[in-house]
Amino acid sequence: MIRYIASRLLSLTLSLIAASIVIFAVIEIIPGDPASFMLGVGVRPDTLEALRDQMGLNDPLAMRYFSWVTGMLTGDFGISWTYKIPVSELVDDRIWVSLPLAIYALFLSTIIAFPAGIIAASHRGGMGDVSIMGATQFGVAIPNFWFAMILVLIFAIKLPWFSAGGFPGWDDPLLALKSLTLPAIALALPQAAILARVMRSSLLDNLGEDYIRTARAKGLTHRQALWRHGVRNAMIPVLTIIGLQFSFLLAGGIIIEQIFFLPGLGRLIFQAISARDLIVVESVVMLLVFVVILVNFAVDLAYAAVDPRLRSCE
Amino acid sequence: MVIGATLTLVFLSLAALSFIYTPYNIQSFDIPNKLQRPNANNWLGTDHFGRDIMSMVMLGARTSIAVAVLAVGIGICAGIPLGLLAAARRGSLLDELIMRGNDLVFAFPSLVIAILITAIFSPSAINAIIAIGIFNVPVFARLSRGAALPIWERDFILAARVAGKSSLHISIEHILPNITNLMIVQGTIQFSLGILAEAALSYVGLGAQPPTASWGRMLADAQTLTSIAPHTALIPGMAIVFMVLGLNLLGDGLRDWLDPRTKVARS
Numbered sequence: 419m420i421r422y423i424a425s426r427l428l429s430l431t432l433s434l435i436a437a438s439i440v441i442f443a444v445i446e447i448i449p450g451d452p453a454s455f456m457l458g459v460g461v462r463p464d465t466l467e468a469l470r471d472q473m474g475l476n477d478p479l480a481m482r483y484f485s486w487v488t489g490m491l492t493g494d495f496g497i498s499w500t501y502k503i504p505v506s507e508l509v510d511d512r513i514w515v516s517l518p519l520a521i522y523a524l525f526l527s528t529i530i531a532f533p534a535g536i537i538a539a540s541h542r543g544g545m546g547d548v549s550i551m552g553a554t555q556f557g558v559a560i561p562n563f564w565f566a567m568i569l570v571l572i573f574a575i576k577l578p579w580f581s582a583g584g585f586p587g588w589d590d591p592l593l594a595l596k597s598l599t600l601p602a603i604a605l606a607l608p609q610a611a612i613l614a615r616v617m618r619s620s621l622l623d624n625l626g627e628d629y630i631r632t633a634r635a636k637g638l639t640h641r642q643a644l645w646r647h648g649v650r651n652a653m654i655p656v657l658t659i660i661g662l663q664f665s666f667l668l669a670g671g672i673i674i675e676q677i678f679f680l681p682g683l684g685r686l687i688f689q690a691i692s693a694r695d696l697i698v699v700e701s702v703v704m705l706l707v708f709v710v711i712l713v714n715f716a717v718d719l720a721y722a723a724v725d726p727r728l729r730s731c732e
Numbered sequence: 733m734v735i736g737a738t739l740t741l742v743f744l745s746l747a748a749l750s751f752i753y754t755p756y757n758i759q760s761f762d763i764p765n766k767l768q769r770p771n772a773n774n775w776l777g778t779d780h781f782g783r784d785i786m787s788m789v790m791l792g793a794r795t796s797i798a799v800a801v802l803a804v805g806i807g808i809c810a811g812i813p814l815g816l817l818a819a820a821r822r823g824s825l826l827d828e829l830i831m832r833g834n835d836l837v838f839a840f841p842s843l844v845i846a847i848l849i850t851a852i853f854s855p856s857a858i859n860a861i862i863a864i865g866i867f868n869v870p871v872f873a874r875l876s877r878g879a880a881l882p883i884w885e886r887d888f889i890l891a892a893r894v895a896g897k898s899s900l901h902i903s904i905e906h907i908l909p910n911i912t913n914l915m916i917v918q919g920t921i922q923f924s925l926g927i928l929a930e931a932a933l934s935y936v937g938l939g940a941q942p943p944t945a946s947w948g949r950m951l952a953d954a955q956t957l958t959s960i961a962p963h964t965a966l967i968p969g970m971a972i973v974f975m976v977l978g979l980n981l982l983g984d985g986l987r988d989w990l991d992p993r994t995k996v997a998r999s
Binding site for chain 2: 666
């Protein structure tokens with residue numbers, strides 16, 4: 419087990435290093451000088467040069483990469499060129515919108531998908547199965563931003579149950595959750611459709627196994643065999659998908675945040691890209707990649723905990 | 733599969749027809765006729781500039797399909813050779829490098845990077861194609877490697893090696909034909925994901941630029957109009973849903989049809 423964790427940790431570190439190099443390189447090849455972008459047209463060359471020095475743009479490439487990475491390791495993400503405040507402060511404000519949104523959506527997706535997948539699998543070929551699978555085909559095909567627009571049209575404009583956008587902050591947690599509800603549903607539904615399909619097919623694979631027959635033979639009802647043995651064993655592929663979905667939800671939130679005017683990381687990235695505030699862009703993208711890689715790492719470990727065979731594979 | 737093929741065919745025909753005929757010219761505005769509901773003259777109504785939505789949906793289909801097909805093309809052209817190479821040199825440093833590179837691309841939140849790429853190199857349909865295409869490469873590389881590995885163990889490959897054929901030769905002549913079906917099925921799925929990705933990018937203004945019609949762009953324009961003219965948002969959205977639904981059903985159908993094992997199971 420320790421060897422397995424060590425090898426996963428090594429691969430986690432290598433992924434992070436590679437990701438940081440790629441992000442840094444991409445930002446480097448962006449045309450346009452951020453310093454001249456900040457100062458606008460008609461600026462004196464010595465002013466421009468002074469600002470370039472201050473921003474560290476005149477340092478060698480390798481040095482800038484290392485100062486960026488070491489800064490991030492100590493929690494120093496640099497100073498935003500447009501907001502003039504530390505990037506970590508900008509992120510700190512917004513992550514409390516994006517992260518709860520992703521978690522809320524993941525929660526909704528799971529509580530919709532689990533029963534749907536289990537009902538479909540246990541009534542294979544029946545009406546329940548056919549209608550659930552039909553619904554998931556639609557769920558997979560619906561773009562979440564369009565679904566968001568429809569939700570706003572129905573539940574914010576026609577029926578004034580929710581607000582069409584904005585975020586009141588966490589002072590009133592219930593109100594905050596309410597304002598995240600429509601965005602979370604919009605994000606969750608397509609993912610729930612995928613998860614329900616995986617749950618169904620994984621459960622069907624397991625229900626055909628000998629140990630289910632044995633469980634039935636020793637006197638368990640169909641329901642008991644399904645819950646005690648089928649569902650638990652079907653969890654392995656489902657866990658992978660849940661892990662992958664978290665990163666989809668975090669990234670997918672970028673567009674949903676635009677629709678609902680939520681002040682999250684997504685809006686921050688869009689604003690930073692249009693303002694050429696590259697330090698914000700690279701730090702936020704790196705942060706998102708870091709979270710995704712970390713979640714995948716956690717999924718790998720959860721795998722090993724659920725399925726001992728995997729530990730010896732590596 | 734019939735439903736899927738029909739839906740796909742309808743959209744492909746609409747896109748093809750748009751090259752020679754659209755009911756109206758979408759370049760000309762007709763403001764007095766704006767936001768009309770679907771009627772006899774404008775089957776699907778008009779948008780905020782009085783443009784015919786039917787014509788825009790047809791032209792949008794062309795943009796979506798072109799972007800998705802080319803993006804899948806990038807994935808196939810780069811991914812399959814990489815996957816075959818990794819399988820031919822399995823266990824080598826090269827294999828390891830290719831697979832770790834794949835993992836790396838998978839680790840990136842694709843949407844964020846697509847937004848970054850299109851934002852950096854100015855938004856356009858071409859950059860949307862590249863941004864979506866990059867994420868198709870590891871999908872095809874991993875799948876083709878996985879499918880090629882068991883084939884390398886088969887007797888006919890051993891025979892080909894004994895006959896003195898090189899790995900390259902074997903990969904192209906014997907491995908590739910054996911994994912084609914799988915790639916076609918995956919291609920259909922990636923195609924539908926490409927349609928969704930294109931719609932998302934053009935929705936945030938980073939895909940095809942006006943005056944090129946695109947479904948995502950139409951939705952973005954309709955966003956502030958949903959309460960007074962819901963059809964402007966409903967119709968392009970339905971177009972996306974049915975196109976993607978058609979492709980997914982087609983992909984599922986093709987998988988069952990092309991896979992001999994499910995054929996045996998059915999008969």
